[in-house]
Amino acid sequence: MASIALHDTAVLHDQDHGHHKETFITKYIFSQDHKMIAKQFLITGIIMAVIAMFLSVLFRLQLAWPDKSFPILETFLGKWAEGGRIRPEFYLALVTIHGTMMVFFVLTAGLSGTFSNLLIPLQIGARDMASPFINMLSYWFFFTACMIMMGSFFTQTGPASAGWTVYPPLSALPKAIPGSGIGMTLWLISMILFVASSLMGALNYISTVLNMRTKGMDMWKMPLTIWAFFLTAILGVLSFPVLVAGVVLLIFDRSFGTSFYLSDIVIAGQVLPNQGGSPILWQHLFWFLGHPEVYIVIMPALGITSEVIATNSRKPIFGYHAMVYSLIGITVLSFIVWGHHMFITGMNPFLGGVFMITTLIIAVPSAVKTFNYLATLWRGNLRFTPAMLFAIGLVSFFISGGLTGIFLGNAALDINLHDTYFVVAHFHLVMGSAAIFGMLCGVYHWFPKMFGRMMDEKLGYLHFWLTFIGAYLVFFPMHFMGLDGVPRRYYAFTEFEFMKEWLTVNVFITWAAIIAALAQVAFLWNFFYSIFYGKKATQNPWHSNTLEWTTAVKHIHGNWPGDIPTVYRWPYDYSKPGHAEDFIPQTTPFSETMSSNLPHDFEGNPEAEYIQEEWIKSHASELQTEEKV
Amino acid sequence: MVQTSADQDRINLRARKFLMWLFIISSFMLFAGLTSGFIVYTAGSVERGLKILLPQAFMYSTAVIIISSVTMHLAYLSGKRLQFNKQKLYLTLTILLGILFFIIQLSTWRWFIAHGVYFVNYNASQSFLYIFTGAHLLHVFAGLIMLIYALLGLRKNIPQVRNLFRLEVTSIFWHFIDILWIYLYVFLLLNQ
Numbered sequence: 001m002a003s004i005a006l007h008d009t010a011v012l013h014d015q016d017h018g019h020h021k022e023t024f025i026t027k028y029i030f031s032q033d034h035k036m037i038a039k040q041f042l043i044t045g046i047i048m049a050v051i052a053m054f055l056s057v058l059f060r061l062q063l064a065w066p067d068k069s070f071p072i073l074e075t076f077l078g079k080w081a082e083g084g085r086i087r088p089e090f091y092l093a094l095v096t097i098h099g100t101m102m103v104f105f106v107l108t109a110g111l112s113g114t115f116s117n118l119l120i121p122l123q124i125g126a127r128d129m130a131s132p133f134i135n136m137l138s139y140w141f142f143f144t145a146c147m148i149m150m151g152s153f154f155t156q157t158g159p160a161s162a163g164w165t166v167y168p169p170l171s172a173l174p175k176a177i178p179g180s181g182i183g184m185t186l187w188l189i190s191m192i193l194f195v196a197s198s199l200m201g202a203l204n205y206i207s208t209v210l211n212m213r214t215k216g217m218d219m220w221k222m223p224l225t226i227w228a229f230f231l232t233a234i235l236g237v238l239s240f241p242v243l244v245a246g247v248v249l250l251i252f253d254r255s256f257g258t259s260f261y262l263s264d265i266v267i268a269g270q271v272l273p274n275q276g277g278s279p280i281l282w283q284h285l286f287w288f289l290g291h292p293e294v295y296i297v298i299m300p301a302l303g304i305t306s307e308v309i310a311t312n313s314r315k316p317i318f319g320y321h322a323m324v325y326s327l328i329g330i331t332v333l334s335f336i337v338w339g340h341h342m343f344i345t346g347m348n349p350f351l352g353g354v355f356m357i358t359t360l361i362i363a364v365p366s367a368v369k370t371f372n373y374l375a376t377l378w379r380g381n382l383r384f385t386p387a388m389l390f391a392i393g394l395v396s397f398f399i400s401g402g403l404t405g406i407f408l409g410n411a412a413l414d415i416n417l418h419d420t421y422f423v424v425a426h427f428h429l430v431m432g433s434a435a436i437f438g439m440l441c442g443v444y445h446w447f448p449k450m451f452g453r454m455m456d457e458k459l460g461y462l463h464f465w466l467t468f469i470g471a472y473l474v475f476f477p478m479h480f481m482g483l484d485g486v487p488r489r490y491y492a493f494t495e496f497e498f499m500k501e502w503l504t505v506n507v508f509i510t511w512a513a514i515i516a517a518l519a520q521v522a523f524l525w526n527f528f529y530s531i532f533y534g535k536k537a538t539q540n541p542w543h544s545n546t547l548e549w550t551t552a553v554k555h556i557h558g559n560w561p562g563d564i565p566t567v568y569r570w571p572y573d574y575s576k577p578g579h580a581e582d583f584i585p586q587t588t589p590f591s592e593t594m595s596s597n598l599p600h601d602f603e604g605n606p607e608a609e610y611i612q613e614e615w616i617k618s619h620a621s622e623l624q625t626e627e628k629v
Numbered sequence: 630m631v632q633t634s635a636d637q638d639r640i641n642l643r644a645r646k647f648l649m650w651l652f653i654i655s656s657f658m659l660f661a662g663l664t665s666g667f668i669v670y671t672a673g674s675v676e677r678g679l680k681i682l683l684p685q686a687f688m689y690s691t692a693v694i695i696i697s698s699v700t701m702h703l704a705y706l707s708g709k710r711l712q713f714n715k716q717k718l719y720l721t722l723t724i725l726l727g728i729l730f731f732i733i734q735l736s737t738w739r740w741f742i743a744h745g746v747y748f749v750n751y752n753a754s755q756s757f758l759y760i761f762t763g764a765h766l767l768h769v770f771a772g773l774i775m776l777i778y779a780l781l782g783l784r785k786n787i788p789q790v791r792n793l794f795r796l797e798v799t800s801i802f803w804h805f806i807d808i809l810w811i812y813l814y815v816f817l818l819l820n821q
């Protein structure tokens with residue numbers, strides 16, 4: 001029986017890993033290799049980011065020069081910019097699709113999809129994901145979602161225009177505004193595919209982390225990147241289905257005449273039959289996903305930053321356990337704060353108070369992480385690689401944007417600030433800029449692992465400084481507009497007396513945005529040029545401890561040619577006193593580092609402690625002479 | 630070498646089975662979202678709410694799906710004991726019971742319509758009835774496909790590890806569908 005079983009699994013093995021010949025299609029297109037899928041996610045994500053950024057430049061033009069005509073716009077956009085001026089309906093479509101693409105396609109799929117796929121198997125020591133096939137599907141669902149969303153630009157009535165949160169009734173009534181028609185339908189289809197893609201990815205990430213770690217890699221030896229990706233995936237699994245629930249009801253309202261969200265509506269003098277629905281219901285369902293979603297966006301970026309900051313400070317990350325517990329804290333708390341997006345929906349003030357308290361509590365783990373980054377940097381042996389600069393940039397944005405969150409979390413203040421530019425400033429700093437910087441930081445850091453070549457440092461610095469300064473110049477002034485009560489998503493500042501004085505600021509912001517957008521050319525050139533012509537990378541260019549740098553530069557299916565390496569220590573043994581080099585890879589056993597081992601390294605194993613003590617005794621004289629020298 | 634690859638596959642199958650558990654969690658969240666939506670909606674006004682007694686048919690369908698869980702478990706046990714004929718029999722029974730459940734659930738929709746409880750309704754609490762049962766039926770449909778897949782594997786004489794793997798994954802899912810229905814039924818009973 002036993003022999004049969006073995007035989008059976010051997011057959012199974014062949015089926016699964018099949019060492020069949022790779023064709024162009026199986027290698028580059030329908031690839032099931034996590035490293036290739038990571039690159040697919042990254043490049044698709046970058047393209048989506050460029051498109052979404054371009055959309056933002058378009059609506060910034062409108063905000064800065066609402067009365068001016070740009071004939072070139074008409075050439076490209078046709079009737080959307082008749083007479084060279086962006087039409088109001090198209091303005092709404094632009095902000096909606098910009099937000100949707102940035103939040104979901106770039107910072108969720110582009111970020112998690114790239115780095116969870118690349119790093120989870122490589123850093124925990126696995127040959128691939130739990131199900132490479134589902135992993136491949138995850139990419140192709142994402143790709144289709146992107147195509148459908150883009151496709152909505154080519155419809156008669158234009159893309160969805162109800163904002164990235166698609167509140168009903170604008171999203172529920174096909175006749176409400178032009179964007180509520182086919183554009184909204186395409187938006188919903190695209191999002192369903194996107195959610196399916198995210199779920200398939202997340203299921204794989206969780207299962208892989210829990211079941212496929214190499215020997216010695218217990219949970220507390222995992223790099224913080226893996227912790228972050230793992231908890232992000234958990235957030236996704238628990239929150240995305242709730243969005244699906246909301247979307248299902250929305251679809252029935254749109255197309256089948258139900259009234260989950262609709263009531264008492266008059267369009268163009270005509271009373272609609274829908275009665276009894278509640279638009280607030282959508283807000284609950286949406287923000288139950290929506291708030292966790294913002295942490296789905298930031299947590300991978302935080303994980304990446306932890307790794308990059310520790311490596312480039314040549315210091316152990318400060319408070320590894322605290323970092324993990326604060327990630328866990330954020331994960332749990334992010335499910336009970338969604339009401340802070342709904343303070344002005346007329347919710348019971350007591351309930352508002354509860355949400356206010358939970359919201360302010362979630363600032364605590366966020367602050368713990370910030371302090372730990374700063375403490376890691378403090379007196380480190382800093383190496384300012386481009387990746388490191390972007391990591392520091394993330395910390396900066398996370399602080400400056402997080403502080404305004406504390407204002408918004410107070411219901412009394414938020415009632416005034418809600419839906420103003422203050423909120424826009426808050427989330428573009430804390431989420432938009434911070435997460436983009438985390439993503440770019442990851443790209444610069446793991447580029448050698450992905451493509452076997454290095455990116456150019458000088459262009460990296462240029463890219464960093466222009467983007468960093470540009471982002472602050474764009475988003476910082478918005479705080480003041482918000483404090484003055486300027487609402488978000490308004491088409492023309494010329495229409496309201498009190499908003500006119502902000503026109504000059506808008507011109508300034510738009511110029512800053514254009515310069516920051518142009519700065520991305522430095523990145524794009526650097527990225528695509530280096531894929532083909534960059535300097536050849538060495539195996540461990542940053543002198544890192546983690547497992548991915550033990551694999552060869554050239555990718556192979558299954559990652560390690562022989563056995564998967566065993567792990568003996570945590571990933572942050574940088575500059576450990578007593579060791580000759582300033583890093584000790586996770587695969588180095590303690591028996592090879594007798595001169596630097598510490599009592600707590602042995603986790604209470606008496607035999608190992610005894611051996612170490614004996615070694616110290618027998619080497620005591622040597623150690624002392626060394627110290628004297 | 631054989632030993633290590635066998636080990637690895639065991640890990641890999643475990644990881645894949647775990648995918649099913651995770652899928653169940655996400656699917657449970659979908660229903661948690663829908664039922665919370667129902668609560669939030671219904672609490673909004675006294676005019677809302679189910680305002681009917683649930684049909685008798687739900688009792689029958691509940692009985693059918695519980696029995697199908699039993700036959701599913703028997704199929705699993707026989708598969709484990711290498712009694713493939715019995716496994717085939719119990720799988721077929723489970724499929725038939727699943728189809729029966731499907732039909733009874735659809736018949737309740739007729740009953741609802743006959744009693745004036747329409748899907749398009751100003752009292753969306755009643756529309757939710759269709760959403761709950763419909764979303765659950767989608768899961769039953771997926772479960773039926775998995776059952777058929779497991780049955781086909783048996784026909785094609787796939788290796789026992791594979792067979793057992795399919796059986797296990799299918800039975801996890803089928804029991805989940807069963808429990809999910811009981812959850813929904815109790816939820817509706819408490820709200821009727």
Ligand code: HEM
Nearest residue numbers: 294298340341363402405406408409418419423427430431
């Ligand atoms: C220090 C902790 C934080 C607090 C207390 C906080 C609080 C808030 C509050 C109360 C709002 C609602 C404002 C309104 O619409 O009136 C808000 C909006 C928002 N926050 Fe935060 N936040 C924090 C951190 C974050 C982080 C880390 C992210 C993302 C990574 C984030 C992303 C967002 C987004 C995207 C919105 C706007 C959503 C929209 O209406 O379009 N926040 N925040």
Ligand SMILES: [Cu+2]
Nearest residue numbers: 291338340341
């Ligand atoms: Cu929030």
